[in-house]
Amino acid sequence: KKMVIAASYDFTKPFFMDVSTGMVYVCTQHGGFPCVPPGELGILRWMEEYAERLATGVYLKNHLIPDNTDSFGINLFPEAGPAVSVVTTNGIEAKASAIFVPESIRSCFTYSIRLRVASRDDLGYPSAQLLARHWKITDGTGHTEEVQGQGVVGKFPVLYPGGYRDDEQGEQGDHRTGTFVYQSCSGQLDNVPPAK
Secondary structure (H helix, E strand, O other): OEEEEEEOOOOOOEEEEEOOOOOEEEEEOOEEEEOOOOOOOHHHHHHHHHHHHHHOOOOEEEEOOOOOHHHEEEEOOOOOOOOEEEEEEOOEEEEEEEEEEOOOOOOEEEEEEEEEEOOHHHHOOOOEEOOEEEEEEEOOOOOEEEEEEEOEOOEOOEEEOOEEEOOEOOEOOOEEEOOEEEEEEEOOOOOOOOOO
16 A cells, blocks of 8 residues: 655655555655665654754745746755765855765756855956856765866856856846855766666
8 A cells, every 4th residue: 555645846746655565665756765774763753854954944845946936845956964065166056065966867966056156345346247167076986076167057157146147158147146056967877786
């Protein structure tokens, strides 16, 4: 017997529990994947860790898809703690974190890059525009993958205190409040078993 206990905001990724074993699985078009520690108390240990991450600000309520007001929920990209990297240079804060997505057909990590003006005084200009990116992504084994190119997904955001303008190649975008967010998927893990 299985029971649905949670789902993604659009219900394309339900989480269900096998009530006879207590094991929780995430179900996608590629199959079901265990998502809690094995054993009778696996779901309890998972819930304790989840509650701790909510209480300490690692997970926050936010839009799950940037600029999509219908996708509000608990965002699992870490905002605090050892799983997030934050650096501020010349008044621009860059925050990055990644999560493993075993249910993806690529068995990859998806990452989130958040950019904002953290200090108007350190910026030195009314605004700053992202024209190019060069990121080094290092996994737990020490393997580094470099991502570089112009803008991000065809966007060239203009950051200013309190928000940004969402410019695209050759076209001025809309003004938005808050932080510019970019999310993507990177890498493929060859040692992850295929979906069942």
